[in-house]
Amino acid sequence: MNSNQHRRARIRAGLLGLIALLYVVSIPWYRELGKDPEIWLGLPDWVAVALGCYAAAAVLNAIAWFLTEESDGEGQVGE
Amino acid sequence: MSFPEYSVVALVLYLIALIGVAEFARRSRASSLPVDHFLANRELGLFVLFLTLYSTAYSGNSLLGYPGEAYRRGYVWIMATGFMLAIVVVFHAIVPVLRPIAVRYHFITPGDWIRYRFGGERGSTALRRAVAVLMLIALANFLLAQLIAMGHITESITGGIVPYWVGVVGLALIILVYEVLGGMRAVAWTDAVQGIVMLFGLGILLYWLMQTGGGLEAITLRVAEIRPAAVRVPGAVEQAKWFSSIILLGLASVIYPQAIQRIYAAKSWSALRGSMMLMSFMPLATTAVVTLIGIAAIVHFESLGSVEADTVMPRLLEIWAGEGGWQIFAATLVFIGALAAIMSTADSVLLSLSSLFSGDLLNRSQDDPATTKIGKAVGIVVMVAMAATALSPRFTLWRLIELKMELLIQCVPAFLIAMHWKNLRSAPVFWGLVVGTLISVTSVVFGFKRLAGFHVGVIGLLVNALIAWTGSLVLVQRSR
Numbered sequence: 001m002n003s004n005q006h007r008r009a010r011i012r013a014g015l016l017g018l019i020a021l022l023y024v025v026s027i028p029w030y031r032e033l034g035k036d037p038e039i040w041l042g043l044p045d046w047v048a049v050a051l052g053c054y055a056a057a058a059v060l061n062a063i064a065w066f067l068t069e070e071s072d073g074e075g076q077v078g079e
Numbered sequence: 080m081s082f083p084e085y086s087v088v089a090l091v092l093y094l095i096a097l098i099g100v101a102e103f104a105r106r107s108r109a110s111s112l113p114v115d116h117f118l119a120n121r122e123l124g125l126f127v128l129f130l131t132l133y134s135t136a137y138s139g140n141s142l143l144g145y146p147g148e149a150y151r152r153g154y155v156w157i158m159a160t161g162f163m164l165a166i167v168v169v170f171h172a173i174v175p176v177l178r179p180i181a182v183r184y185h186f187i188t189p190g191d192w193i194r195y196r197f198g199g200e201r202g203s204t205a206l207r208r209a210v211a212v213l214m215l216i217a218l219a220n221f222l223l224a225q226l227i228a229m230g231h232i233t234e235s236i237t238g239g240i241v242p243y244w245v246g247v248v249g250l251a252l253i254i255l256v257y258e259v260l261g262g263m264r265a266v267a268w269t270d271a272v273q274g275i276v277m278l279f280g281l282g283i284l285l286y287w288l289m290q291t292g293g294g295l296e297a298i299t300l301r302v303a304e305i306r307p308a309a310v311r312v313p314g315a316v317e318q319a320k321w322f323s324s325i326i327l328l329g330l331a332s333v334i335y336p337q338a339i340q341r342i343y344a345a346k347s348w349s350a351l352r353g354s355m356m357l358m359s360f361m362p363l364a365t366t367a368v369v370t371l372i373g374i375a376a377i378v379h380f381e382s383l384g385s386v387e388a389d390t391v392m393p394r395l396l397e398i399w400a401g402e403g404g405w406q407i408f409a410a411t412l413v414f415i416g417a418l419a420a421i422m423s424t425a426d427s428v429l430l431s432l433s434s435l436f437s438g439d440l441l442n443r444s445q446d447d448p449a450t451t452k453i454g455k456a457v458g459i460v461v462m463v464a465m466a467a468t469a470l471s472p473r474f475t476l477w478r479l480i481e482l483k484m485e486l487l488i489q490c491v492p493a494f495l496i497a498m499h500w501k502n503l504r505s506a507p508v509f510w511g512l513v514v515g516t517l518i519s520v521t522s523v524v525f526g527f528k529r530l531a532g533f534h535v536g537v538i539g540l541l542v543n544a545l546i547a548w549t550g551s552l553v554l555v556q557r558s559r
Contacts, residue, residue: 016168023325027158028313032312033312033313033314037312039299039300042298043299046312047157050157051363054164057168058164058362059359062360068171068174
């Protein structure tokens with residue numbers, strides 16, 4: 001792997017870490033259970049947060065796929 | 080003409096078009112070998128590959144089951160957008176490893192990976208067959224869900240002109256004909272058209288619902304009046320289900336045999352990567368939309384039964400078409416789009432099922448045209464059996480998905496862990512799979528679906544992975 005490939009792999013790993021974080025935030029475990037929500041953008045606030053997290057995760061995931069190296073014929077099982 | 084009559088005419092025209100595409104695909108085939116019938120000779124480019132992945136992933140479950148579930152459970156069903164996206168995220172752990180090996184060693188079925196990875200190890204044949212059996216059961220279940228969805232939507236939209244049983248049997252027959260004639264090529268080409276129609280149809284249906292409901296905010300406020308629990312922050316058990324569903328769907332869906340076979344069928348790495356990039360946005364364009372459709376249905380229908388809730392989409396279409404004018408045309412288009420999505424998933428599942436049975440279970444050679452014939456015969460037998468079962472539906476569509484996932488997720492160590500840990504051994508993976516499956520099946524038989532909100536399949540997977548991991552460590556230590 002050359003330095004450019006290393007850099008792309010590191011960025012990709014970072015993006016996947018961010019996506020995991022967005023998933024944690026998307027579930028309203030930190031909110032008061034059963035509470036009546038406020039309305040944001042026409043949605044209950046906790047739904048707007050979840051949808052925002054998934055929209056951000058979709059963009060990051062697309063970038064992560066873009067950074068995934070072309071690997072036809074090079075595959076091997078990991079360590 | 081009334082909306083039901085328009086729908087029957089559109090249905091007949093659509094089915095004729097499908098047979099035409101199948102015949103065209105049959106004439107385009109390069110050979111009678113399994114690689115041509117089951118993988119379209121590995122020639123799927125970006126456009127067709129993306130749309131076939133999309134149409135296959137978003138099916139009767141998405142178009143009927145998910146609005147039904149959003150109607151039943153309220154806004155918490157936004158979780159579906161999360162777990163559909165999780166599938167494209169988890170693919171990062173599979174595609175870059177599997178694709179190059181699949182190309183180099185000419186894989187056709189998921190079992191080819193097991194054969195490659197565990198080779199001559201003791202227990203590898205048993206593992207390959209066990210994985211094949213689980214996948215076959217999951218696929219048969221998936222096919223059943225599509226047949227039920229086809230029957231519901233056809234009967235409902237045509238106002239009973241086409242009864243439920245005719246919808247199930249007639250459309251199953253059409254699928255059989257074009258799948259046998261055109262194989263993966265016919266499936267992928269029809270998927271491409273179906274995907275576009277589905278996206279367009281959902282978009283205009285959502286627009287209509289928002290217009291008639293006075294906008295998203297007005298709908299949310301009305302839902303809060305009718306059913307306050309549907310908009311409140313969900314309780315701890317619902318949140319655990321949310322988390323568990325992301326794990327269950329994210330892990331199990333990436334080893335869908337039909338998804339794995341599309342990884343094999345891609346023309347190039349760039350076509351596959353581009354498809355994955357586009358697929359990242361489909362949960363927002365589809366799952367979030369059908370969730371909002373289900374929520375809007377709460378305003379239109381205040382109380383439907385559990386299985387009836389799966390019909391909220393066709394019921395909305397009936398109301399829409401009732402306004403007359405261009406709405407009849409638009410509602411007919413959505414109906415055909417929904418039906419197309421369901422049929423496209425059913426045919427993909429049937430194709431995978433045929434190849435798995437002949438290649439992985441019967442161990443037939445992939446260089447023998449007779450393998451293709453056996454696969455087709457298996458497809459006919461399974462379709463007849465599932466169509467007969469679909470005539471008396473006893474579960475909601477979502478429950479059928481959960482049952483399928485709880486079995487399929489037990490195959491995760493054989494694929495996901497095996498791709499990233501070279502010390503994994505076939506015998507412990509086999510026993511882990513057996514124990515995980517027993518936990519899932521026993522729990523389902525005794526009516527025990529979840530533990531503190533977590534699906535029994537996820538709990539079974541934890542035990543399964545632990546057995547595979549510790550057993551492999553012991554075997555590696557012994558061999559040293």
